[in-house]
Amino acid sequence: MAEQPLEMEKPGADVPSRLIPPAETNERANDDGLLPPTQQQPVIENRDGPIVVRELYQVDADRRLPEFDQPSAKAFFVENRHDISQKLFALACTPGLPVRIDIIKKMVGHYYPGLLTLIEWDVVYWPPLGQSTLVVIYESPLGGRVLTRLSTQETKITEYDVPKKVAEPLLEAIHTIEEEVGPHRAIRADNLYFLDEDLEEIVLGPCVTSPPGFDQPSLYEPVYRAICQPEGRGTGDSRDDIFALAVSIIHLVIGRNPVAKIKEEKVLHNRLENGSYEGICNNIRLPLALIGPLRSMMADDPSIRWTYEDADSWAKGEMVETVKRLPPIKADIPFRFRKREHLTFETLCWHFCQHVEDAARVIQGDEFANWIKRHPSNLGLLQTIRGIIQARNFFEDSHQGSDAFMLTKVAILMDPNSPIQYKGLTFMPDGYGTLLGTIWNKEGGPQESADILNHDIASLWFSGHERVGQKLLDARKNFDQFRSLLSIKDPGYGLERIAYASCPGLPCLSPLIVRHNVLVIEQLLPALEGSAVSADTSSNPIDRHVAGFIAARFDSDTHPHLKAFASPKEDTSTIGMLSLLALLQWKLRSPPMLALSSWVGGLLGPAISAYHNRQTQEHLEREIPKLVRKGSMPELFNLIDDSEKRREDHEGFIAAQTEWLAAEEEIRSIEGADEERVAQGELSGQQAAATISILLSLAVISILFVTGLG
Secondary structure (H helix, E strand, O other): OOOOOOOOOOOOOOOOOOOOOHHHOOOOOOOOOOOOHHHOOOOOOOOOOOEEEOOOEEEEEEEEOHHHOEOOEEEEEEEEOOEEEEEEEEEEEOOOOOOOHHHHHHHOOOOOOOEOOEEEEEEEEEOOOOEEEEEEEEEOOOOEEHHHHHHOOOOOOOOOOHHHHHHHHHHHHHHHHHHHOOOOOOOOHHHEEEOOOOOOOEEEOOOOOOOOOOOOOHHHOOHHHHOOOHHHOOOOOHHHHHHHHHHHHHHHHHOOOOOOOOOHHHHHHHHHHHOHHHHHHOOOOOOHHHHHHHHHHOOOOOOOOOOHHHHHHHHOOOOOOOOOOOOOOOOOOOEEEOOEEEOOHHHHHHHHHHOHHHHHHHOOOHHHHHHHHHOOOOOOHHHHHHHHHHHHHHHOOOHHHOHHHHHHHHHHHHOOOOOEEEOOEEEOHHHHHHHHHHHOOOOOOOHHHHHHHHOOHHHHHHHOOOOOOHHHHHHHHHHHHHHHHHOOOOOOOHHHHHHHHHOOOOOOOOOOOHHHOOOOHHHHHHHHHHHHOOOOOOOOOOOHHHHHHHHHHOOOOOHHHHHHHOOOOHHHHHHHHHHHHHHHHHHOOOOOOHHHHHHHHOOOHHHHHOOOOHHHHHHHHHHHHHHHHHOOHHHHHHHHOOHHHHHHHHHHHHHHHHHHHHHHHHHHHHHHHHHHHHHHHHHHHHHHHHHHHHHHHHHHHHHHHHHHHO
């Protein structure tokens, strides 16, 4: 019997169905708010010509405006080609540093009282850097920087000016932008400007060129955000802006940074030990009328810090109850760790987490146990810490037995309000995304950030908080989702997907397109098109970063395409790659992508070979170059993955197999009949020979018998 073939999987069963109905290949409604095709062209690396934003604003990279610089962005002169009288400046951002693109999209072209107006933005090629970067264009404040005018004594801000001239307009700005776009998170004395030449109207400066809180000196951050890494300070809310406004007011009133001559680490230690107001204002004299309001706006406990309503009422002259100073709980005897004395859990916890190995050794000693036992805040804490130390011994071979894990648990017990601290990372829960994105390409890479999820450190932190508001619930839900994504190893998931989903302003870090600084999904295909000219076209245009970027930033369902792309079968993976790019080009109404289509077309060999019919293969090989010259990946996909063509190929292959099997059976049958006839002939011959032999034997015996008788 002939060998039967294995049961075949139906071709195309594991790839997306036909991408675009034939009638829609070249037709798309222009109603979804996407960047128009004219703004999805590949970035032209013009090294000699002008830098033009949106075909209207010409930026002069040789004409600096340092008075408008931000810590992470440099300012340049801009000219409106249609209105050269308009006063503008451009900020060229740091490539690779996450920006607040979600805020930019909401703010552009809108006027907000108390805030500089964001006129326009775009990612453009920046010749001095040799790559693309984000450029944001603002209206120029005619009066310049407030601190500059104060230093030249062109104006003065007294305690009587603060409520009406500073607090009231800026509080309105804080409230308005949080309601409409989110907290500012870049309020500081050197980011305040006079909008008018008369130096009367003060406004907040830019806040979109870096992650929330990233550019802030720690002085302007609430203490627990201040001790975080700048990239991990988090989005926060208006209460953080109110804190920063209070510190800015202090700077304006006294005319200087109140702690300029004190080391930053010492200031943070004082703030943790005595409270932020005392730690910052201890060595200065403030007008009596401002002490209560400023202390209330700088309370370290966000739940008692003045809200917008409280501060606004004070600015309008109404009576508002101020926050009372609560003395910190201190030990009678300091605990000495690495030559520094500590009276509170807060300072010791922070210092411990800066020196993990030394701290792990110290907390297991008797001296620490005795100090904890005598501390007024003990309340059974020592027994819990001893339990953590003992539990560690059961997990010597896992992360739960490490110094870092043990210390993180102890830190959460000692100071539940402190940020998440693990393996040298210090961040607030809402700062994880920007932390991950910012440190990705730094020395050491993102592995420690991944360990935060792998070791479920966030859950330890959340479990230490008795007061769980909606924001904490949302943050915990986010971390649960991140852990789920991390467990999936396929392209389009994992840590890359988490980075782009949790940090909307992180540009795509794929080596293929990193120099194009791709921030939004509409820029992805033009960047790949621009890279196709010099890329290794034997490689896949979709790597893990590109796949994660698409999955996080593209609104359409990409799951079936990513599933196909992750297939171990080369033909299915190739079709998945093509379908994903084709979906982008169709949905985003992108213009023809000639170089990218050529790149992709050269990789379609496995998809062509998946067809069994040689004529079909030859037809595809003839048609692909035609569609490549059109730059249309949707049409390429529809050609390669034509369901009708696949069905015919499958049915033809099955018919050919059936015909082959029938012929094979017939051949075997014929061969079997011939063998039977040969065997029958041999048997007949043997029988005949035996008969003849017997007859001859009888004849011989008969002759001998007759002869003997004679």
